[in-house]
Amino acid sequence: xxxxxxxxxxxxxxxxxxxxxxxxxxMKKISYTLAGTGILLTAVPVMAEPAENVPVEQCCAVADVDxxxxxxxxxxxxxxxxxxxxxxxxxxxxxxxxEWSYISSGEMTGYVCNLYLDMFGTDEADYMxxxxxxxxxxxxxxxxxxxxxxxxPLDLRTSLVDYALQFVGNPYVWGGTxxxxxxxxxxxxxTLYSDFGVELPRVAADQANAGQRISVExxxxxxxxxxxxxxxxxxxxxxxxxxxxxxxxxxxxxxxVSNLYREQAxxxxxxx
Numbered sequence: 419x420x421x422x423x424x425x426x427x428x429x430x431x432x433x434x435x436x437x438x439x440x441x442x443x444x445m446k447k448i449s450y451t452l453a454g455t456g457i458l459l460t461a462v463p464v465m466a467e468p469a470e471n472v473p474v475e476q477c478c479a480v481a482d483v484d485x486x487x488x489x490x491x492x493x494x495x496x497x498x499x500x501x502x503x504x505x506x507x508x509x510x511x512x513x514x515x516x517e518w519s520y521i522s523s524g525e526m527t528g529y530v531c532n533l534y535l536d537m538f539g540t541d542e543a544d545y546m547x548x549x550x551x552x553x554x555x556x557x558x559x560x561x562x563x564x565x566x567x568x569x570x571p572l573d574l575r576t577s578l579v580d581y582a583l584q585f586v587g588n589p590y591v592w593g594g595t596x597x598x599x600x601x602x603x604x605x606x607x608x609t610l611y612s613d614f615g616v617e618l619p620r621v622a623a624d625q626a627n628a629g630q631r632i633s634v635e636x637x638x639x640x641x642x643x644x645x646x647x648x649x650x651x652x653x654x655x656x657x658x659x660x661x662x663x664x665x666x667x668x669x670x671x672x673x674x675v676s677n678l679y680r681e682q683a684x685x686x687x688x689x690x
Contacts, residue, residue, distance in 0.1 A: 422545075422633075423529065436563045437672060448578070453611070456630055462513060464587060467613065468578070474573055476508060477510070477511050477537050477538075477539060477540050478508065478509075478511075478537070478538055478539055478540060478544065478545055479508075479509050479510070479511050479519075479521070479535040479536060479537040479538065479542070480481055480506050480507065480509075480532060480535070480536045480538070480545065480549065481503045481504065481505055481506060481507045481509070481510060481530075481535065481536075481583045482535060482536045482547070483505050483534050483555045484505060485504075485505060486502040486503060486504050486505065486507075486597070487502065487504075487507070487530050487531075487534050488501075488502065488530065489501035489502060489503055489523075489528035489529065489530055489537075489557055489632070490528055490529045490530070491529070492529060492548055492637040493516065493518035493520075494518070494644065495516045495530045495531050495616055495617060496606060500526075500559060500560060501518075501526040501528055501558060501559045501560055502526050502557060502558055502560065503521075503523055503526075503530065503556075503557040504555050504557075505555075505559075506549050506551070506555055507523060507554075507555040507556060507557060508542070508545050508554040508555060508556060509521060509522065509523035509524050509530070509535070509557065510523070510589075511519040511532075511535070511537060513529075514549060515529070516530060517531060517617070518530065518531060518532060518618070519531075519532040519535060521535075523557035524556035524557050524558070525556065525559075526556075526557035526559060527586060530573050531586050531670055532619040533617060533620060534617075536588070544556065544628075545561070552620040565689050574614065574640070574690055575638060575639045575640035576639070576654075577614075578611075578614055578639075579640055579658045579659070579664075580608065580612065581614075581637045581654055582610050582658070582664050583612070583658070583664060583675070585597045585598070585673050586664065586671055586673050587673065587674075588595065588600065588601075588671045588673045589667045589669070589672045589673075590602060590668055590669045590670075590671070590673065591605075591669075592665060593605070595608060595669060596607050596609070597609055597610070600672075601653070601666050601673070602666055603653050603654050603665055603666045603667075604618075604620060604622040605620070605653050605666070606665065606666035606673060607642055607654055607655075607656055607665075608620060608625070609623070610656065611689065617690065618644075618689075619630050622644060622651050622652070622653060623650075623651040625642060625644070625654055626644040626685070626687060628687060628689075629687035629688055629689040630687065630688040630689070631685055631686070631687060631688075632685065632687065632688050633685060633686065634678075634680065634683045634684070634685060634686055636686065637657040637686045638657070638688075639656075639657060639659040639661075640656065640657070640659050640690075641656070641657050641686045641688050642654055642655070642656055642686060642687045642688075643655050643657050643663065643678065643683050643685075643686045644683070644684055644685060644686070644687070645679060645682040645683055645684070646682060647681040647682055649682075653665070655678070656677070657686070658675070661677055661678050662676065662677060662678065663675070663676055663677075663678050664676075
């Protein structure tokens with residue numbers, strides 16, 4: 419296997435196992451969703467892409483976030499935030515639209531990114547048992563919803579790169595998403611982008627098919643670039659300019675700045 423300058427064989431192999439790790443966790447989440455329905459998990463094709471505007475049997479879910487989950491008026495980060503669902507807040511999933519779910523919670527309805535929902539069944543009593551709460555935590559509206567501000571893309575890119583470089587030297591943790599306590603390559607960029615209001619899929623192979631696809635030569639600071647071998651996306655980095663990238667590299671080197679590995683860089687993705 420050919421290795422990039424500044425990359426070890428272990429770095430490459432860590433990337434290969436990343437998607438398998440996440441899918442195990444994803445299947446665990448699905449098992450909570452179906453626990454109250456009697457449906458056998460192994461009969462569910464979890465890899466299938468959901469069709470747009472698919473009605474589902476109403477099921478309960480909690481917000482799997484550290485603080486609050488944004489509720490938006492439409493299925494996209496370019497739509498207005500109209501409410502908040504606190505951590506472990508209860509909601510009901512009414513339908514799905516790609517990576518977004520239309521939910522209701524208390525008097526609020528709107529769209530949330532379903533990557534941040536833990537679905538567990540159809541019985542609200544299960545929520546009390548899972549969370550240990552005596553009363554459900556519900557969504558609330560924001561006082562004065564404002565349209566998403568128009569930001570100069572160049573300023574945004576500079577801010578994103580400067581923000582990412584603060585975490586250089588922090589640890590690599592397989593399956594992690596914490597910028598301080600440890601993240602893998604896709605968890606690192608997912609959390610970076612989330613902190614700037616952009617929700618990404620969890621694993622590199624899915625991130626590679628999100629956003630606007632660009633050539634490696636077109637990449638600007640803040641764009642993502644993907645490495646592949648034998649047709650498989652195994653690593654994601656964020657371009658910072660001058661032929662360099664920042665990425666969660668390996669357990670040996672952690673989050674670091676490296677030269678772009680052009681030999682296996684296949685394409686990039688742009689999100690703003």
